[in-house]
Amino acid sequence: MYQDIFSLENKVAIITGGAGGLGKDIAVGLAEFGADVVIADRERLRLEKLKNNANIFGKEVLALEADVTSYKSVEDIVRKTMSEYNRIDILINAAGINIRKPVLELDESEWDNIVNINLKGTYLCCKLIGEVMVSQNYGKIVNFGSVSSVLGHPEHSAYAASKGGVLLFTKVLAMEWAGNNINVNALGPAYINTALTSEYLAKDDNYEKIVKSIPLGRLGSPKDIVGAVIYLSSSASDFVTGTLLMVDGGRTAD
Numbered sequence: 001m002y003q004d005i006f007s008l009e010n011k012v013a014i015i016t017g018g019a020g021g022l023g024k025d026i027a028v029g030l031a032e033f034g035a036d037v038v039i040a041d042r043e044r045l046r047l048e049k050l051k052n053n054a055n056i057f058g059k060e061v062l063a064l065e066a067d068v069t070s071y072k073s074v075e076d077i078v079r080k081t082m083s084e085y086n087r088i089d090i091l092i093n094a095a096g097i098n099i100r101k102p103v104l105e106l107d108e109s110e111w112d113n114i115v116n117i118n119l120k121g122t123y124l125c126c127k128l129i130g131e132v133m134v135s136q137n138y139g140k141i142v143n144f145g146s147v148s149s150v151l152g153h154p155e156h157s158a159y160a161a162s163k164g165g166v167l168l169f170t171k172v173l174a175m176e177w178a179g180n181n182i183n184v185n186a187l188g189p190a191y192i193n194t195a196l197t198s199e200y201l202a203k204d205d206n207y208e209k210i211v212k213s214i215p216l217g218r219l220g221s222p223k224d225i226v227g228a229v230i231y232l233s234s235s236a237s238d239f240v241t242g243t244l245l246m247v248d249g250g251r252t253a254d
């Protein structure tokens with residue numbers, strides 16, 4: 001009776017940052033649960049690597065070079081996806097960057113870059129892809145927050161501002177589109193070893209310190225995130241909207 005609640009058969013999913021450390025595994029998970037997957041990422045080399053390794057998806061995927069900070073580029077993602085599949089059911093906004101510096105050392109250009117990619121990019125993708133979802137009267141959106149959506153980590157000023165912004169933007173969209181059968185939620189991961197975090201984790205005793213700060217006693221893994229994304233992309237979460245699902249090993253529980 002409930003076996004199909006996580007099924008994504010006949011669904012079309014776009015994932016931004018889909019060639020990244022988490023994005024790639026999420027794309028594989030979405031495909032394994034039945035979705036047709038469109039990967040949008042600005043890194044041509046990472047996209048090429050994925051195309052050369054396309055058998056990990058078990059099906060054809062559309063890989064698009066795109067910049068989420070550019071209106072035109074996001075329009076292009078929508079146009080190409082619609083011309084290939086004629087609908088868009090799921091949007092995963094996983095494109096993101098971070099630059100760790102105390103605020104007095106963070107340049108204006110660095111602030112702009114972080115906020116543009118993490119927050120404006122999420123806005124543009126939600127707006128232009130959400131427009132299609134509203135016209136279909138169906139959609140599932142998963143935005144990427146972080147533990148930094150709710151915690152004030154030093155050296156994370158722009159990142160935390162952008163991720164806090166993603167959380168409230170998510171709640172507003174959940175309200176605006178509640179009558180359009182569109183669920184809008186966010187994920188709040190703690191540390192996972194990807195290109196975003198590897199340099200920091202390799203420095204001094206950062207790895208040990210981070211593990212100590214997580215009650216479950218380990219970093220997260222892409223697998224931990226895939227399960228949460230499938231849940232928020234499928235009918236299993238039809239009554240869930242406007243929430244931040246923490247996938248953080250208990251980091252924000254106390």
Ligand SMILES: NC(=O)c1ccc[n+]([C@@H]2O[C@H](COP(=O)([O-])OP(=O)(O)OC[C@H]3O[C@@H](n4cnc5c(N)ncnc54)[C@H](O)[C@@H]3O)[C@@H](O)[C@H]2O)c1
Nearest residue numbers: 017019020021022042067068095096144146191192194196
């Ligand atoms: N790894 C973690 O510990 C962690 C924790 C909390 C939240 N997150 C969030 O998860 C998401 C994915 O992070 P990740 O760990 O996979 O990082 P990652 O660096 O491995 O991947 C991010 C991807 O985003 C792409 N990207 C960056 N700017 C872009 C742009 N303008 N247009 C299109 N693509 C762009 C990059 O090319 C890269 O492939 C991010 O939003 C990040 O903030 C990660």
